[in-house]
Amino acid sequence: MKQRLLSALTIVVLVCLTTTTSCQDQLNLEDASTPLAIGLDLNEDNQFEFYTSTPIFSKNIKKKSLEISGTARTLRQSRALQNAQSPGSAQGRNYQVLLVGKRILQHEDWITMLDIIFRDARNTVTDRVIAVEGSVSEIMLLNPPDQPMLPILLRGMINTSSGSSETVSTTAQELRRQYYEKGMTPSISQVKVKDNSVLVTGTTLLHKGGKFAASLGYQESILLNILQNNARSGVSLSYAIPGKPQTGPFHTDMISFTAQKLATKIKTSYKRSRFQFDIKLKIAAALTEILFPLTIQQDYKKLEPIIAEQVKLQTEAMLKKFQSHKIDPVGFGLNARAYQYQQYKKVQDHWTDAIADASFHVTVEFTINSIGPIK
Amino acid sequence: MILMERVAISGLLANGVQQQYVMNRHLFHRKPYAHQWEGWQRIMKLPHNHQSTEHEPDLEEHIPDIIQHLQQLFTDTPDLIIRKLSIVQTGEKAVLAYLDGLTDKNSINNDVLYPLQFEKGGGDPGSELFMTVGHIVPYTTWAKVIEAILNGDSVLFVDRRKEAYALDTKGWPQRAIEDPQLEPSLKGAHQGFLETGSQNIALIRRYIPNRELKIKQLAVGKRGPASVSILYLEDVTNTEFIQLLEDRIKAINVDVIINTGELVEFIEDNPYSLFPQLISTERPDAAASQILQGRCAVVVDRSPSVLIAPVNFMAFFQSIDDYSTRWSIATFLRMLRIAAFFIAAFLPALYIAVVSYHFEIIPMKLLITLGESRGRVPLPPFVEAVLMEITLEILREAGVRLPAPVGQTVGIVGGIVIGQAVVQAGLISNVMVVVVAFTGISSFILPNYDMVAAVRLLRFILMILASLFGFVGIIIGFMLMIEQIIALRSLGMPYGIPLAPMRFADLKDTLVRVPLWLMNKRPISTSALQSKRQGNSRFKGEEE
Amino acid sequence: MKVHPGHEITSLQYIFLLTGVQVGVAVLSLPRKLAETAGTDGWISILVWWLVSMLASLIIVQIMKNSPRGSLPDWAAEVLGVWAGKTIALLLTLYFCVLLYDGLTxxxxxxxxxxxxxxxxxVITVLLLLxxxxxxxxxxxIVGxxxxxxxxxxLWIPLVYLLPLKQAHxxxxLPVVKDGWQPILTGAKEMIYPTLGMAATFVLYPYLKHKEKATAAVIASSSLTMLTYLFMTLICLxxxxxxxxxxxxxxxxxxxxxxxxxxxxxxxxxFIAFYLTIFSLVWIPTMYLATFCSSWLFARKDIRGQLQILCILIALATYFYTPTLYQNLMMEKILIGFGLSVEYIFPLILLSFIVLYNRLRRRNC
Incomplete structure (x- = not known):
């Protein structure tokens, strides 16, 4: 009897204790304001500006999202401003995209501003980081009526574009890795506003500190992904074949193919006090578009090395671009560390200088697998 | 010290024992009536009630005294019939007493009254009487006589004899055998248990016509003793279970046991636990298959459900249909049921935890739809969920209490109310409706009603925990649930077996149901005396 | 305290209990600690310390073979006198309490x-204590x-950890053994903390159903522990x-x-919510072990009284004083020292003592 009384008493105490002190973390979905996009930029006076886009949970309001902006010293500090402007308590838990303005990219070490994303455990780190050509406000306040909400739109665009390797898909977590990794430099997706609509324009390459270095177009982005071994089969490349005639305004000298098998091998060596990377691309592809007359049975043997040469030329040009900007978005440093550790160790803190000095040998092996149902 | 009295047959035990008796006689060719006493003694225990304290013969010898005594005993009993007659066979005077309604009129008229009154050819007074009644027991005490009358026997008193004869003319109102209501089956038998213990035993015996099927009969209750029979296979079932069960049943000291459920309250291991620790079934085939696995079945007279003990947690997910369908679909259904158990118990709690604590895990597109529908609802998620779950419980309860045609109407009204109106009125979010519907459906596919009841309560506890601490609360609830499963015992056997303690061999019939020809041994979880139950039964395939 | 029949634990339960106490919370930070000292070769340190910890657990089993029917305090009380038993019981009580408190905090x-x-x-502490x-x-x-x-x-958790491999490098x-063996061997000391818990054998050995399998069981348990660590560390690396x-x-x-x-x-x-059940593999067994030892100390038959006291003490302690992250790290350091002496050094000394003692006794006979 005493035992039962005691246990009943314990339960009562526990219940009182828990009910009076709990619920402090409770925040119902409808009471929260959950921005899906966050944008960072600098204004003319080089003051830190933030933008957020929050969905409005109401069927009766025509505009589906609420845009908030302001100047603050840090992101965490901006939370107060966000709270002041939104109907619910602002939470960073559901970001889908993180937009970075062009003016920010002209300064180093802006990535440290993102600390709250990693330090507050409830924040998401899978938001895609996107560089904006132009100012963030332009894109945030665009709100075209015939398109879905901006975060959904951007996230969808990045997902499809990076799916076909036309840009990179860098999450905040991945950006952090690329930033801290000594053997490579960061690269993020790039969008811009053109004629009141948003489009993905390729990849932005950053210097080691996060400063803007260069941009890559679609095709170069694909090559970057191929070099990183990230490209899935199905990526499509187009080249103009030299010596083929052009008729009128049409590029009838073009040929396009879809890669079905892709293999990239990078061999690392250290010769004559510089790193040497032998890059071997193996592409087996299906021709998907041929705009010039071609008798394939006879010509494909000739065509293969020609296309391979084109791929090689473009890759080499891209690598030159990397070297001239002193960047290494591919991550050759990882290879150097793995295979030439002693040499790498000496230069790891200024790897980008070493990459500018390195020599590359690209060889491309191209085979045609199929030509489609017509000759 | 009432217990160890000499054995006699009371009417209430008669039917069940009769069969055993008949079978014994058949098998052993033991003829003389009196020798049968020892046989019965082994099987039966006396009802321990106050009436049996008197064991001196105290029957009067003269008819008028007897009638007077009877009338004294049964005052205000208009259904007691006292029929005076004179026996043609021996020329003696006699009185037949029985309760109208508990006895079979045809049997009394044709098998007792007719031969006694009209068939000649008997011997001297005091010699054997000819009646076409199978089971006749002589009694010498009033206590026994009263018991016999109350249990539906008719008692024949003959002038100047020291004994009265209890004639088995039972015949009380009884329904026909029907499909089991709570546990319908698709391919299994369509016979359910009835309210008569002896019939129920017979139904089980139809499946196990084996001499090793033993029955221990006990009587429970002082005012209206109910015969409680423990059925088991003597060479299979672990004797510990029978001993425990017997001890626990003997310890019951109550007025009357109306139903099996009342018996359970007295004999289950941990009455404070939410989980049922004994299965009560209304299917004879299920009971028989459990007995064959090495468990005991407890038949309570006057109750249409039979207890199975010991059971484990996973047994509540098994259904007799599993064995009559092909093993692949049976396996699928097992897993479905286990999943349904977790959905029914955890889903509303998960909803609360996600919406009011961890909405970062919701995918973006769902977040927007969920936010829109939640945005219109004035109630916090916990209140919303509790409200809807209680509505569901009310509807379910209403459906049970109402006659079937009205019950359907309630279902339709409830469905519309839940599904449409509340959402349109902006009282409840539509995702909540989906959640409630899911939990409702999931709890319907669990085969055992008691387990469903446990899940219903569990759900509310988990919802409270989730509303206080989110996922952490749910996990704490989960851990407490595991504690219950691993620490509970059913008749001394671990409740969590074969999962904890793990018995890999038993998983064959737990999470999956492997083909029957691979289950050559009885489950370890019953610790049967004889573990092998079958040899290789599958024919050898032709060489290809 | 003699073992009651019906309390035996199976070999598998014993294996999982030991592994659970070791892995529990320690695995979370292990890859970082290894990477801090041994870099990407940290996983080799695990293999190195595997041998050491296995040796230590084998020594513990070897000690307990002298006391098949009682725990270590029982044996000490019998052979060395009551006070030796009490000292060891006090030591183990303290040790398990620290282990418990560290895991819980x-x-x-x-x-x-x-x-x-x-x-x-x-509030969270009370919730977990329930x-x-x-x-x-x-x-x-039941603990087993x-x-x-x-x-x-x-068992599904490793599968989840295979998912990040999509982004793995x-x-x-490479290269394996980057900077020589020196950092790998220094990294091995980080493995002390994640292997603490083998001392459970001191109490649990008499409860084992098959004592002859104890050696195989500890080998299996330390291998399982190391396999878990190896897997998690490699994934993170x-x-x-x-x-x-x-x-x-x-x-x-x-x-x-x-x-x-x-x-x-x-x-x-x-996942983290579910991980609480795995964390609980640290504090639930150690809670039992600590109260077992303290009940032995106070010569109580039933551990429940001690259990209630300990629970209330912990709840009150966290109410008045909640350790911060830094203090928790300090406690970890203390625990490493304490654990090294209780689980590695003390058994070694004890075993050599027992060997000597047995030899002396034999000579005297």
């Missing part, structure tokens, strides 16, 4: 960081069953850049943050 801190940042620590008390009060058998069941229930592991991994306090949890499903955006949130 770590769980509370992690819960607070990831799931309930604003809920007071003592199932702890309920399970520990039933004695070793609990460990076994939880291990089976968490196996090239991080190939996922995080070697220059970055040291930045994460609990890389084993952080690694999950990048997993995206279509139906669930953030897998780590329900």
């Amino acid at each position: 770590k769980s509370v801190l992690i819960t607070k960081t990831w799931l309930l940042p604003n809920t007071p620590a003592y 199932p702890t008390y309920m399970i520990a009060r039933h004695g070793p058998r 069953r609990y460990c076994e069941l939880i291990v089976y229930l968490s 196996f090239i991080h592991l 190939v996922y995080y850049s070697p220059d970055e991994i040291a930045e994460y306090n609990n890389p084993v949890i952080s690694v999950l943050k990048s997993i995206e499903f279509r139906f669930i955006e953030r897998i780590e949130v329900p």
Whole structure:
């Protein structure tokens, strides 16, 4: 009897204790304001500006999202401003995209501003980081009526574009890795506003500190992904074949193919006090578009090395671009560390200088697998 | 010290024992009536009630005294019939007493009254009487006589004899055998248990016509003793279970046991636990298959459900249909049921935890739809969920209490109310409706009603925990649930077996149901005396 | 305290219990600690220390073979006198209490960081103590069953950890033995903390159903522990850049943050909640072990009284004083020293004593 009384008493105490002190973390979905996009930029006076886009949970309001902006010293500090402007308590838990303005990219070490994303455990780190050509406000306040909400739109665009390797898909977590990794430099997706609509324009390459270095177009982005071994089969490349005639305004000298098998091998060596990377691309592809007359049975043997040469030329040009900007978005440093550790160790803190000095040998092996149902 | 009295047959035990008796006689060719006493003694225990304290013969010898005594005993009993007659066979005077309604009129008229009154050819007074009644027991005490009358026997008193004869003319109102209501089956038998213990035993015996099927009969209750029979296979079932069960049943000291459920309250291991620790079934085939696995079945007279003990947690997910369908679909259904158990118990709690604590895990597109529908609802998620779950419980309860045609109407009204109106009125979010519907459906596919009841309560506890601490609360609830499963015992056997303690061999019939020809041994979880139950039964395939 | 029949634990339960106490909370930070000292070769340190810890657990079993029917304090009381028994019981009580408190506060801190940042620590502690008390009060058998069941229930976790491999860079592991063996061997000392818990054998050995399998069981349990550590460490090493991994306090949890499903955006949130059951494999057994030893100390038959006292003490302690992250790290350092002496040095001394003692006795006979 005493035992039962005691246990009943314990339960009562526990219940009182828990009910009076709990619920402090409770925040119902409808009471929260959950921005899906966050944008960072600098204004003319080089003051830190933030933008957020929050969905409005109401069927009766025509505009589906609420845009908030302001100047603050840090992101965490901006939370107060966000709270002041939104109907619910602002939470960073559901970001889908993180937009970075062009003016920010002209300064180093802006990535440290993102600390709250990693330090507050409830924040998401899978938001895609996107560089904006132009100012963030332009894109945030665009709100075209015939398109879905901006975060959904951007996230969808990045997902499809990076799916076909036309840009990179860098999450905040991945950006952090690329930033801290000594053997490579960061690269993020790039969008811009053109004629009141948003489009993905390729990849932005950053210097080691996060400063803007260069941009890559679609095709170069694909090559970057191929070099990183990230490209899935199905990526499509187009080249103009030299010596083929052009008729009128049409590029009838073009040929396009879809890669079905892709293999990239990078061999690392250290010769004559510089790193040497032998890059071997193996592409087996299906021709998907041929705009010039071609008798394939006879010509494909000739065509293969020609296309391979084109791929090689473009890759080499891209690598030159990397070297001239002193960047290494591919991550050759990882290879150097793995295979030439002693040499790498000496230069790891200024790897980008070493990459500018390195020599590359690209060889491309191209085979045609199929030509489609017509000759 | 009432217990160890000499054995006699009371009417209430008669039917069940009769069969055993008949079978014994058949098998052993033991003829003389009196020798049968020892046989019965082994099987039966006396009802321990106050009436049996008197064991001196105290029957009067003269008819008028007897009638007077009877009338004294049964005052205000208009259904007691006292029929005076004179026996043609021996020329003696006699009185037949029985309760109208508990006895079979045809049997009394044709098998007792007719031969006694009209068939000649008997011997001297005091010699054997000819009646076409199978089971006749002589009694010498009033206590026994009263018991016999109350249990539906008719008692024949003959002038100047020291004994009265209890004639088995039972015949009380009884329904026909029907499909089991709570546990319908698709391919299994369509016979359910009835309210008569002896019939129920017979139904089980139809499946196990084996001499090793033993029955221990006990009587429970002082005012209206109910015969409680423990059925088991003597060479299979672990004797510990029978001993425990017997001890626990003997310890019951109550007025009357109306139903099996009342018996359970007295004999289950941990009455404070939410989980049922004994299965009560209304299917004879299920009971028989459990007995064959090495468990005991407890038949309570006057109750249409039979207890199975010991059971484990996973047994509540098994259904007799599993064995009559092909093993692949049976396996699928097992897993479905286990999943349904977790959905029914955890889903509303998960909803609360996600919406009011961890909405970062919701995918973006769902977040927007969920936010829109939640945005219109004035109630916090916990209140919303509790409200809807209680509505569901009310509807379910209403459906049970109402006659079937009205019950359907309630279902339709409830469905519309839940599904449409509340959402349109902006009282409840539509995702909540989906959640409630899911939990409702999931709890319907669990085969055992008691387990469903446990899940219903569990759900509310988990919802409270989730509303206080989110996922952490749910996990704490989960851990407490595991504690219950691993620490509970059913008749001394671990409740969590074969999962904890793990018995890999038993998983064959737990999470999956492997083909029957691979289950050559009885489950370890019953610790049967004889573990092998079958040899290789599958024919050898032709060489290809 | 003699073993009651019906309290024996099976070999599997024993294996999982030992592994559970070791792995529990320690695995979370292990990849970081190894990477800090041994870099990407940290996984080799695990293999190195595997041999050491196996040796230590074998020594413990060897000691306990002298006392098949009683725990270590029982044996000490019998052979060396009551006070020796009491000293050892006190030592073990303290040790298990520290282990318990460390595990519990770590769980509370992690819960607070990831799931309930604003809920007071003592509420979470009380919440966690609830199932702890309920399970520990039933004695070793139920504790063993609990460990076994939880291990089976968490078998899906390794599968989840295979998902981040999509973004893995196996090239991080090359070259093997980057900077020579020196950092690897220094890294091995980080393995002391994650192997603490073998001392449970001192109490549990008499409860073993098959004592002849104890040696095989400890080998299996330390192998299982090391396999878990190896798996988790390798996953973290190939996922995080070697220059970055040291930045994460609990890389084993952080690694999950990048997993995206279509139906669930953030897998780590329900995961950490579920991980509480694995953390509980530390405090539930140690709770039992600590109260077992303290009951022995006070010559109590039933552990429940001690259990209630200990639970209330812990709850009160966290109410008045919640350890911070830094203090928890300090405690970890103390625990490493304490554990090294209790689980590695003390058994070695004891075993040599026993060998000497037996030899002397034989000579005297």
